[in-house]
């Protein structure tokens with residue numbers, strides 16, 4: 001049964017209301033997180049709550065029934081949700097990446113890229129469906145090549161009436177519960193294979209293989225998805241082939257920095273759970289414990305500032321070199337901070353917090369995933385290092401960034 005949200009305020013119609021509802025939902029998500037983590041199951045009731053609060057329409061423009069959120073608004077909402085349940089926030093991040101990128105690409109740019117008007121109509125339908133509760137997932141990663149777009153092996157062929165897509169994806173958060181998947185695929189016929197985005201409806205031609213049994217973020221249900229599917233011409237996002245690498249460079253926020261908000265929220269959850277545990281056991285007066293919590297507090301606040309600053313710049317000055325640099329800083333700082341803080345707080349809390357079912361034990365495992373998600377901390381650090389040494393971080397790399 002889905003419990004009503006306590007205020008009975010109804011779905012959010014603007015970003016401020018969305019943020020308040022996300023903060024209100026966080027304890028409810030936290031209360032369910034242990035069971036979903038243990039069983040590795042998708043948090044259905046969490047998503048029923050998110051739907052009831054209108055949060056799946058967060059990025060949908062108001063004219064299509066959504067909240068019309070900016071990237072900064074998304075960041076604030078994702079931090080709140082992740083403070084409750086990291087896995088739920090991570091699935092929400094994937095959905096918001098799809099809807100946010102669609103909503104924030106200006107119509108003029110889409111037309112300049114050569115997209116037909118039918119694409120704009122299809123995009124509006126997708127965004128309106130999200131506001132009505134549709135959930136979208138991202139199916140980019142593949143076994144053997146991870147999320148490296150340049151090595152994508154899933155292929156598409158033009159059929160005359162659309163495209164046929166064949167291949168297999170892995171690590172697909174929300175697989176089996178999404179209404180459609182954002183799929184990356186390369187043109188099977190091109191000499192220099194171009195990688196494109198398609199939005200593929202769940203159902204006929206898509207098969208979920210339940211493979212997800214990982215260390216952290218277990219409730220994301222990030223199973224494998226096999227594709228042998230025919231889609232119409234409007235499934236090609238942007239209406240243009242081969243735009244994925246271009247978008248990754250020009251608009252890196254949805255591929256790089258949207259995770260950062262999730263991992264800042266996870267780091268805050270480590271502080272919350274650590275504080276509760278330490279007070280409960282009367283350990284909070286120990287000087288060593290206090291200094292670990294003090295360092296953790298400073299580290300999380302610093303990471304949150306970097307992530308908030310990156311989000312502000314993306315919202316106010318998207319796509320500038322300096323904004324994009326903040327995007328990469330945000331991902332690196334959030335991923336590394338979450339792992340370091342969760343580890344230190346766990347050590348302050350002691351071995352009793354490592355028992356299965358203890359919130360810190362789960363948060364420690366969830367926090368470990370931040371640095372591993374693309375762009376990994378090592379890749380972010382290299383990108384930023386090249387930029388700091390006056391190089392071009394996209395071109396001055398021995399291997400492609402994506």
Ligand SMILES: Cc1cc2nc3c(=O)[nH]c(=O)nc-3n(C[C@H](O)[C@H](O)[C@H](O)COP(=O)(O)OP(=O)(O)OC[C@H]3O[C@@H](n4cnc5c(N)ncnc54)[C@H](O)[C@@H]3O)c2cc1C
Pocket residue numbers: 090094137138139140141142144145146147148170171172173174216217220222369372373374376377378379399400401402
């Ligand atoms: C909890 C969780 C949820 C996820 N959800 C999704 C999802 O919904 N959809 C999806 O598509 N994927 C998802 N992923 C997958 C994720 O986005 C990555 O694709 C995946 O983690 C890559 O895994 P990999 O083991 O191949 O490692 P890689 O990312 O390939 O990394 C392996 C090593 O190579 C290094 N490396 C990687 N790329 C480069 C490079 N360009 N230059 C230099 N070094 C490099 C890394 O730093 C690392 O040391 C999820 C992952 C996790 C952990």
